[in-house]
Amino acid sequence: MEMATQSEAQDTQDGRILHEWHIPLDDLRNLYFRPALGSGYLIPSTPPRPAHPPAAAAHYNSAAFPTYGSRQRFPSSGSTSSFGANQVQTHPQSHVQIHSAASNASIVTLASSASPSQFARSVSYVHAPPGSSAGGYDNPYPPTRVLTSFEKRRILVTGGAGFVGSHLVDRLMLMGHEVIVLDNFFTGQKSNLSHWIGHPNFELLRHDVVNPLLIEIDQIYHLACPASPISYQANQVKTIKTNFIGTLNTLGLAKRTKARFLLASTSEVYGDPDVHPQPEWYNGNVNPTGPRACYDEGKRVAETLTYGYFYQDGVDVRVARIFNTYGPRMQTDDGRVVSNFIVQALKGEPLTIFGDGSQTRSFMFIHDLIDGLIGLMNAEPSQNPDHQSSESQPPDLSGGPTSGDVDQPVPDLPHGGEVDHRSDVHSPVNLGNPAEFTVRELADLVAEVVEEVKNRPSARSTIDGGDDGIRQLPMPKDDPRQRRPDTTRARELLDWEPRWMLRDGLKEMATFYWDRMKEGSL
Ligand SMILES: O=C(O)[C@H]1O[C@H](OP(=O)(O)OP(=O)(O)OC[C@H]2O[C@@H](n3ccc(=O)[nH]c3=O)[C@H](O)[C@@H]2O)[C@H](O)[C@@H](O)[C@@H]1O
Structure with a gap:
């Protein structure tokens, strides 16, 4: 361009x-230059039910529900989503599991209460801006530089x-x-x-x-x-x-x-x-x-x-x-x-x-x-000592900076010159x-x-x-x-x-x- x-x-x-x-x-x-999450629309979809839903609330976690940890197909969006690489672990009894997924899609699963029958009524939403494929990347984020802990x-x-x-x-x-x-x-x-x-x-x-x-x-x-x-x-x-x-x-x-x-x-x-x-x-x-x-x-x-x-x-x-x-x-x-x-x-x-x-x-x-x-x-x-002009020398500051972290106090800005x-x-x-x-x-x-x-x-x-x-x-x-x-x-x-x-x-x-x-x- x-x-x-x-x-x-x-x-x-x-x-x-x-x-x-x-x-x-x-x-x-x-x-x-891409549709932002929040500017698209929500497509209801139904996640596959686990083969053996857990019997008690305490077992509601990502290990028990392959939905949260493995590749999953969402038929309504017609695309393959990979959430495994970007799993968010919430408390097992949490009511809401949020997975940031691909760069332009995410899934929010609302399990309204911790019982198998209610899980069956839970609803998943794939957030897919128009024209996007919902998911499809193992790393959903823009690539960022890797810095040392010092940097x-x-x-x-x-x-x-x-x-x-x-x-x-x-x-x-x-x-x-x-x-x-x-x-x-x-x-x-x-x-x-x-x-x-x-x-x-x-x-x-x-x-x-x-x-x-x-x-x-x-x-x-x-x-x-x-x-x-x-x-x-x-x-x-x-x-x-x-x-x-x-x-x-x-x-x-x-x-x-x-x-x-x-x-x-x-x-x-x-x-x-x-x-x-x-x-x-x-x-x-x-x-x-x-x-x-x-x-x-x-x-x-x-x-x-x-x-x-x-x-x-x-x-x-x-x-x-x-x-x-x-x-x-x-x-x-x-x-x-x-x-x-x-x-x-x-x-x-x-x-x-x-x-x-x-x-x-x-x-x-x-x-x-x-x-x-x-x-x-x-x-x-x-x-550079050549850059130390008289105007930028520290003014006489009684009670000036008390910390050694500060390099120089603020001079009064000179009017021109x-x-x-x-x-x-x-x-x-x-x-x-x-x-x-x-x-x-x-x-x-x-x-x-x-x-x-x-x-x-x-x-x-x-x-x-x-x-x-x-x-x-x-x-x-x-x-x-x-x-x-x-x-x-x-x-x-x-x-x-x-x-x-x-x-x-x-x-x-x-x-x-x-x-x-x-x-x-x-
Ligand atoms: O854009 C900014 O960075 C600054 O915007 C505003 O300051 P202002 O210069 O008034 O910005 P605008 O509201 O964009 O107005 C600029 C000029 O355009 C005029 N204007 C504004 C809007 C409009 O529809 N038509 C129009 O002629 C205003 O009257 C003004 O003279 C804010 O007060 C500042 O804090 C901010 O830093």
């Missing part, structure tokens, strides 16, 4: 270092079932790490991660970060918080609580376990900026009482807490300020502009432009963001694509790309809502007029630059939604 060729060529031709987190694009695509990290991703979180989890799993996902499923979805469920390196916890959690962990990516304006404004108090109490709890966990902590902050900390493009030293222009304040101020206090734990307790912290990001797995009703426009264009509906469409944003494709996040988490301060960022891994880092577009330009590009994806002569001509297929709606309050990251720091510190052009990323995302439309789930 055109995009794969381009991206792969960039990997090898732009002269930049390939890190262990640069996974081949096709391996990543395998995880989202392998136990990594917590809060909000790991969401759009950004699930792509991060994919990458960390493919890299061979052990990943624990924590999500309250307010905006996250289990189907984003269904391909990992049952994998020995993977654990999914339904847990809200506003409650403390006691686990052992090496690294924490703290992503938990709805990011779309309609989601975070739906319950403003909860949004603030998530950012404040949730971050407090997660930092407490980092402190106790001495884990490295990365906060997913946001470009929204700059508010409606009066400095353009936005460098990290810019302190922003946020309305503390407006409708966006719960998120903007929530993330600002999350940053403040992060540096409180850094200075006071020596927690090894990283802060990524993430600019507008898009890609496959964004929920279709997410409400953000890219998902709205693509879904509207695919459905032949008018694209809803808020205001006159002259406001600007800089859109980053999800794979670029994940490169940046993992790069930042693993960045170490440069040991010559700075060498390579020695300062702790200060905030902008992650965004500096290519800036008006919302109107985005609408035009989306219409073109969707036309290509649908392979129709003119998608735009099929969009209702006036001559140009646009419906103009009022501008939301406090909506930033312009936004573009200054990415100098990310480039110098992480050797990171976005590689995905907007057109290519939009095509990838439109193809993802188009597949969902064809399978009937959109």
